[in-house]
Amino acid sequence: QVQLVESGGGLVQTGGSLTLACAASVVIDRPYAMGWYRQVPGKSRELVASLTSDGTDEYVDSVKGRFTISGDNVPNSVFLQMDSLKPEDTAVYYCNFKSLAIELWGQGAQVTVSS
Numbered sequence: 001q002v003q004l005v006e007s008g009g010g011l012v013q014t015g016g017s018l019t020l021a022c023a024a025s026v027v028i029d030r031p032y033a034m035g036w037y038r039q040v041p042g043k044s045r046e047l048v049a050s051l052t053s054d055g056t057d058e059y060v061d062s063v064k065g066r067f068t069i070s071g072d073n074v075p076n077s078v079f080l081q082m083d084s085l086k087p088e089d090t091a092v093y094y095c096n097f098k099s100l101a102i103e104l105w106g107q108g109a110q111v112t113v114s115s
Contacts, residue, residue, distance in 0.1 A: 002026050002104060004095055009109030016113070017083045021107050022095030024076040032099035034071050034078035038091035038111075045094065049080060062088070085113045 010070040020036065035050035041073040051057045057069055068081040078095055090113050095106035 002102065003066045004097060004104045004106040004107045005103065006093075006106035009111050011112045011114065013114050014086060016085050017081070018085065018111060019082070020080040020093055020095070020109055022078045024097055024104060026076075028097055028099050028102065029078045030099075032076075032097060034069070034076070035098070036078070036080045037094045037096060038089075039094070042089045046091075048093070049082075051078065058072060082111070085111075087113045087115045089113050093097055095115055 003025050004022050006020065006022045008018060010018060012018050030053040033050055033052045036048045037045045038048050039045040047060065048063055049057065049059045049067055051069045051071050059067060066084045069078065071078040076097060090111060092108045092110050094108050097104045
């Protein structure tokens with residue numbers, strides 16, 4: 001079964017750091033985009049950061065300068081380094097892989113930032 005497996009997340013104090021990791025169970029052909037989304041109860045899922053197979057990355061304004069997305073091609077993995085965390089970063093974080101042939105979602109990882 002093709003799937004994404006997430007790891008990381010947890011509870012951290014304001015100003016702390018966490019790293020999320022996500023790996024695909026199959027090799028995903030280029031071109032593709034990898035991304036991290038987050039969702040809080042009652043709100044729609046928000047794209048936090050994305051990285052394309054040609055190395056282009058983008059971030060939502062609220063995390064610029066604090067979060068860093070990176071990835072490996074073999075196996076297809078994506079990471080999100082989160083620094084200087086704030087209580088408003090609290091959410092369930094989902095990884096996403098999208099290519100011409102397939103779109104996959106991770107199971108979600110809870111990130112909680114205490115004030």
